[in-house]
Amino acid sequence: MSVAITTRSFGDIVAGACRDGRLVVQPRMGMSSPRAMRQGLLATRRAAATTVGTITLDSYTRIGASAEAAEAVALGMELNGYPLVAHDLATTAGVLAGVLGEDFPVQIRHGSPCPEPIVAALIAAGLHATEGGPVSYCLPYSRMPLETATANWARSCDLLAEVRATGVEPHLESFGGCMLGQLCPPGLLVALSVLECLFFRQHGVHSVSLSYAQQTNAEQDREAVAALHRLAGELLPDADWHIVLYAYMGVYPRTPAGADRLLTQAARLAVRTGAARLIVKTAAEAYRIPSIAENVAALEAAASAAADERLAPVPGEPADTGIYAEARSLVDAVRNLDPDLGRALIKAFRRGYLDVPYCLHPDNAGRSRSYLDRAGWLHWSRTGSMPIAETLRPVSRTELTAAGLLDALSFVERKFDEAGRTELPTTPGASAGALAEPNQARSRTPMLPLSTVPTTESTTPPGTRQHLASPTTAAVLTIQSRMLAAVRTFLSQHGFTEVLLPVIGPVTDPGARGAKQVDIDYYGHRYKLMTSAILYKQASLTMFDKIYCIAPNVRLEPLDTTVTSRHLAEFHQIDVEMAGASREQAMRLIEDLLGYLVGKVLAELPAEFERLGRDVAALGELLAGPFGRRSHTEAVATLRELGHSQNPDAEIDWAGEAKLSGLESRPFFLTDYPKGSRGFYDRENPQRPGYLRNFDLIAAEGYGELCSGSEREHDYAAIIARMRETGENPAKYGWYLDMVRDGIPASAGFGIGVERLTRYLAGLDSVWQASAFPKVPGVVSP
């Protein structure tokens, strides 16, 4: 049974858009569940862009492990793509019903060196466009002999060509211009793309596309795509062809701005070079598989960048550095080996006429090497046996070293992130990109086996997997876990009850330092994520005299905190509140609590501290009795003596706080902040109006604030007055003021930042190292 074919030929649709001056944009989407796959396709179709749909298949289907794929489907297991072969026809028909349209085709993407079952399944589902190639889907990701893959691809092309009898021209794209994603010089990419398309053509497929993956220099890319155009025009005169560009496939920028710029550059390249189609990527790519919405945002951003570029002045012809000549000589040399393109390709690799640098497949000669120059141009350092004339491409003596390899692999990420960082702030939501083909994205990932612990100056976390796999992270979080266990033991021994407090509520701590609150929709009401537990802590004292909780807080800190090493947009606090207590009692409790927990973790985890290289003696200081106390007024005077212009009426600024903590060898309390610097709940000193009965605990050695606390306002009239002074609207605080009006106890309490305390104990350079899934302000994170 075959489903009715509902679209025109993929090639015709793309050619039509190209004639109309519209760039076709395409995601790399592949979802395991038919329902999600369908939603992804519909969202792609509805995007404000000229789009075509993508179904990317899972790794089991890719390697022909049909039993495993079928078992996964039967058990409802999540796969890293859509298992086209394992699903029955009705399921796929359900995915596609109402999705396919006259101008909306769907391409199957897979990465398989043995694609016959896939081609059969896509034809049965009424589809007729796919991609890959005998070389590009064999060498990078498999150990299958090239000869076997070539035979498989020949049969698959023959099968696909049969679709023509139904009245639709089938389409096949070569992935040859994307070999390994990185570090393959453009001449070879162009040649492979052309050669695979010639192979398709020889096996009866008349509509093809030639790929090229954006590399590391925009000018070189422009020349390469021009060369691809010229060669295709010369060598595929009897085929319907277009060029498809891939947004950069290597290590992606980690900032939204950097990812945006990279995608914009890809869209510009497509327009300038006359590429008809662009495969996009998203900012989320550096961290995880993007959501449907992120894919759509990337498609729309690319379409909009392309539309803008059409209005820009047309740049001159790219300079000719010899890419065309190099590609042409490679293609000619291969074609001269055998009239059958498949046999010619096999011979070419055997003789090293084609030799992909850094490709470890047994059938690749492995005698060529490449490097990046400072401007990101890709060059050969060794051409092995490839017929590349020295006059065309002088071979540099610059050999890529192991260190150079790392630099080269991260060149684009660094370049675009650095540019992006200077452009902060931007709108993270408006960022660019697309879904990775999960199976292939993995293979392109540079993961290095013997790296050292994260560099200390880094303000941005590494990728999630690397961070979680790091022995440093494990040691740090082990310390954190024991620390929290010690907190619970200590507080419960001292008569405190742990109360689980809300994460959302109609109102939250207004804060003072410019952090933004996060709104959520709570059944039509605007609720907040908690910035602190203060309101609930005070209210809970009507139930217990001594309470605590360890709870998450969300504060969208200003972007200048990205570089302070001690702010996270999401963090946790050990929040303690005691009815009837004074500020001095609260400070003493902190001294005792810290002394206890430091003693515990040092005794229990000597190996972890040693692994982190933490000077345990510095921590021992915490055990050595009470901490010093100095007032805000004194601190301002000290800072001014140091030439730091601290506002006497405000919170100590971050630089000032760091300076103060750098002066000390032991933590100290900073007390009596001026009224304007803190929230309404810190109690005003009746003996010294204008100053608060509050404190911060500042860690030594430059680690800065660990903890904030105070005696609390609890009188209704005083709270209303303080709210008005701080510019808060009391009407927002309905439930809290109701509680206060009926009476809440006087109290004192504090909140200790869990990640900051962990950072201090472990001696870390950045607070994000103390979180398994850190959210550094302004950085898009899992």
Next chain:
Amino acid sequence: MAAEPAGLLQPRPTVLPRRSGSGGLSIVVTTVVSDSHTWNLVFLQLALEELGHQVRNLGPCVPAVEVIAECRRSRPDLVVVSTVNGHGMRDGTQLIELIRQCPELADLPVVIGGKLGIAGPAGLASSARLRSAGFDAVYEDGAGTAALRSLPALVRAGRQL
């Protein structure tokens, strides 16, 4: 999982002196059967070549039988197994057990490193398990290039036993 740009926090290693080939070891670089990553293998090859060794790189997804066949054929001084996909404990153990079952490879120095899934408090025990299964050394991610420089000493020590 999306691409993780791991390894970019690698410190810039100092330029390693290029030694003459004569003093170098003959080293097989390989990974385990389930791991299709290659940039880690490329990095190791370059780093070891820079230290003056000759490297035969077996590439991704290498079945144990191929590692054994290569070792029997070329009789390397050392085998370096690098794996980053998290199956290093399981696949690495299987690999080394099969290698050690070959009498002529019983004394061959074999080390393993990478993201072995042995981080965390259980790490030392797991690492000890890999060693007791037959590896001569186990390097978790984070060992640094010093580990690479220590390999010749490890091979010499093995020869004296």
